[in-house]
Amino acid sequence: MMLAAVPGFTNNQSSLSPVGPGAGRTEHEFALIFWITLAVYVLIILYLVFVVARKHHSLDTIPDPLPTTDEGDRTARRSVVGAILVTVALLFIMMIGSFETSRALGSMNEENALTIDVYGHQWWWEVRYPNNESYKIVQTANEIHVPVGVPIRIHGTSRDVIHSFWAPNVQGKRDLMPGYETEVMMQVDQPGRWRGQCAEYCGEQHAHMSFYMVGESKHEFQQWLDAQAQSSVPPSTPQSAHGQQVFLTHACVMCHTIRGTPAGSRVGPDLTHLASRKTIAAGELPNTIGNLGGWIMNAQAIKPGCRMPPNQMSGSDLQDLLSYLETLK
């Protein structure tokens, strides 16, 4: 809030431009500490400059030992005691601010918050909107749509190594440990796409493991959720029908799910509504037909070490496959 005037501080993926109460409180606390310590620093430097510039003695003429007077001793004692009192008072202010922030973050728990499951994978995010009716469960990846102004409970764990879920504009980090389930409350108050990133080193492609929190109005969110809960659209042209066959007879089917087809593996991201997502490869590339083609043919050239293997297929097979994937809105 208070740093927003400084250029470079108002950014996406920055905890200094919060869009939710979680990051907002943290930013307040940060600004409080920042301005207090800055003021203390500036005052001390100014005083130091003042004392040096006053120049009562030069180095050659300092008498040894320094003459002391009772008056001078008293002044010195008063100054030291005063400085200690001010320091303790300022530290107390910052400490109380810190307590208040922690308490506010801890009491964000809401009984009827919207729960979203987030699972960290090497190197992408599995996102799941649970529902008691299993046909309404929504599976997607790397894009977390949330209604604006509604408390969200992110419930998560890791499927392999330790990851850390961090959307700086929205809330602080939360580590995702394999075999341990965790929950963190957050809320997005501004519509927009807020970039997040894995914040715990998790292997070769840790730096390319990002996601987006997409804040939408309640109405838009509900529309999106309903659309995502649908099965995939059946192919409507001969080209995309052949593309679906390519998908089902090549390596794709070993790892990916497309609901509404026999493909049901859970190793890689769910592709049922792939074309509705803005990016592929965990935020690494914009979701364009060219990028998708390159990613399918040799993902190792884009994200070396990632779990997507290079694939071999003829040019026409690839074109048909791409035209099929394009229809998965």
Added chain:
Amino acid sequence: MRARLLIFLGIALMATAACKREQRVFDPGSSGAQVANGVALNDVHAGGPVPPFNASKYEGSAYAVGEGKRLFAAYNCSGCHQHGGGGIGPPLMDAEWIYGSRPEQIYSDIVQGRPNGMPSFAGKIPDYQVWELVGYVRSLSGQLPSDIAPARSDEMAVKKAEQAKKKEHPADENPQNVEHPK
């Protein structure tokens, strides 16, 4: 003094040798040669001799074998073979091999499929991943050195680590030489 130097050199040598097991090849090459299609099991077949594949590239890399372990679960090999103990499919941790215990034979089992349930993964799994699986499958019966075989599992352990597996001795381990008539 000399003994100390020798010990130091010995340790240095072991350290450099140990590096190899950690080598990781992320880019397995162009996708042109990625589709698994089976290897020749002997020299007599149509089309002339096929250059033998060197499985040691994978069986010498702890990373490749570890990837094999991950893929073994990811591709649901464990659905039939369990964690090597067998169930719907035959066990993989003992000395019995219906179709041979050598790497290229196991490779062919995966790629071609076998009667009574083993599906063919030809075209479904890239070549290098098949070899990674072969390395892992062989580690299940202790065929790989213990510094290469996986030492731990990501999930709850149902058996000792592959590293701790005592070596099994398949019947075809040392093929008996056929006496040629003189």
